[in-house]
Amino acid sequence: MKHRTFFWFMLPSGIAMLLFIALPIVSVFVQSLFVENEKVLVEVVTSGPFGTTTQVVVDEAATAVLNAANPLGQFNGFGTYANRNHLAFAEVAEFWRSSDSLGAFARQVYGLPFYKALTFTLAYTFIVTPLIIALGFLIAVAVNALPRLLKGPVIFTSLLPMIITPLVGSLILFWMIDSRGVIGKTLQFIFEDPDLSLKASPMLTWITLMVYGVWSSAPFAFVVFYAGLQTVPQDTLESAMIDGATRWQRIRFVVLPYLMPLVTFIALIQLMDNFRVFEPIVGFNAEANATSLSWIIYNDLRGSEVALFGSAAATSMLTILGVAILLTPVLIRTWRDFSAKGH
């Protein structure tokens, strides 16, 4: 394609990306540098059905004057990023000084909301992503070996977890794993422990969320791998069979290397998706045991009547940074492969 043609071809989506992706990110970044103007407080008499008291309220007129003078609020630099509810530099330094062992230090840092969320987010990302790829590949290979008649129904059933809306899927499972639900009761029976509850212990909640994550995203990997399997060159496979390769050897030395670019692709998408894990935490009411970066953003915006936009913006920027760091190795690898192909 000529450069000129390419330019005009890309222009509409380029403008759309600039308007709807780049500009909002810049705006969020700017927002994260500001905190709200000081609220002018006054004490007034308030009364209602439950009696009369003197109470502090915001002097709306005086605060409006401040807001008109500084519509963005007070400039705070990276103060929001550094505060206790985000990277908490001061607190982490203090813990480092005061704790006598690495374990105690780690426990204290884990008590900070951002690091607690980051720990779960990273654990979820790095455990769920490889499992999705492995399980998706296994299903694809298994389905590919089925007789033609069975393929259609099996593919449909395997895709069901992806078809179900994440929130609804997690809610259904949430009820099933309740200590009185069908799965919860069965587990109590198997382990002969009437107090066993998947929702009460942090470790079991983590496992539940991760199992759900694999269950709901494996179909995506399966579909991609299954499509890839249809294009594996039959000649190579046949020559491998003639050479006496077993089924496992054929998969290991022919199919897998051929599908490697797809593995990279799925890893890329799933790393991004899993780093933004959110719905299962809400669906499973798991806030007590597991929070993620996306959940913190949600809580800043929706947790109270006062929406903390600066706080949410700072966590959003840190999430973008996290995704960028996660994807860098994968992207470098893709770039090397691309360059190696003789461009």
Next chain:
Amino acid sequence: MNFIKTGFLPAAILAVGIGGASACELAEGSVRILSNDFPALQAVTGAAAACATGGATVTANLTTEHRNIQVAALTADPAEYTSAVVSNSSLVPLLTDGLVRPLDDLIAAHGAGVSPNQKIMIDGRTMAIAFMANAQHLYYRRDILEAAGLEVPTTYEEVLAAAEAIRDQGLMEFPLGGTFKAGWNLAQEFVNMYLGHGGAFFEPGSAAPAINNAQGVAALEMMKALTAYMNPDFLTYDSNALQAEFEAGNVALANFWGSRAGGVTDAEGATPEIAAAIGFAAAPTVAGGTTPASTLWWDGFTIATNIPDVDAEASFVAMVHGASTEVANANPNAAVWLIDGYTPGDAAVGVLATAQMGTSPYPMLPYMSLMHTALGTEIVEFLQGSETAEQALSDVEASYRAAAREAGFLN
């Protein structure tokens, strides 16, 4: 408690004031209501919609997400909604941004039926009209208490003893219930318990937190003692889950929302035996205190600032008509109405008893919701046993300080 006394006045007095359904004919104006979604509010907005007889239009958006959209919706000029139905906590952000108008002139013109104790007055101006009260109070199973040979508990110490007795006699493994879901619900339980201990959340006249004290520790310890008798999943139980637990007969005692009383005892959900055995009483007191460990709430309506006066007038008339004595008496168990002439139903006794004992209203402070959010996330570790009460309370204060600084309440 003003509203309790007036609550028993004969209905006839008010019929003159509002003049029944026929008085509500709006010739012009657009009424657009934003409200939470539960049966009492459905009744109010439904009756308000009956005013769309003349040239006026009445629409209502009932959604549990109302508090998340109200500020943005009323900031627009003209506002998306002409009337927002609020509670004592969700009114605060609207006041802070000046998004609701004083109602005194509208009351003078059209509010003959509004009783004085319905008026939410701030600095001499009426900013909202309350029409129903709500509070968390004790729900108990008569049959279980009888079987265990127990009186209805009036203190949390008695609640613990009753729970122990019920468990000992093998009647129930987890006799206590509670809305302990991490987040808003759990924080609300702490607010109740802390106020029951006589605590104050802030230093007087300031936004500086003051909860890391003996009352705070005692409140947390009591909450933890209660959770020992709750289903181990207690950190996931919100109002819907607790209502289901009651209806399934799995819980014998809980401090639960008055607005759920009608739902728990109606024909849907619970078997007739269980529904008939559920009784209501005032919220228990704690640690020798005299006021129950609970908070009083009201729900009421406001009129938006950024709308034409004709719409404001139409909205006021429609909402007064919606929150009328007829509506209250047609739905006596849907809520504890603050409206003159209302005869309380059976399900209202818990809220009325709680209010009569001088329970404090939920603090209407502009920074209280930030404290509430900090509580909801930071006391979880204590209840899970991985942190001390002092540590949890100091975490709450630190988390609150960071948020309050960002919102401009602290420097």
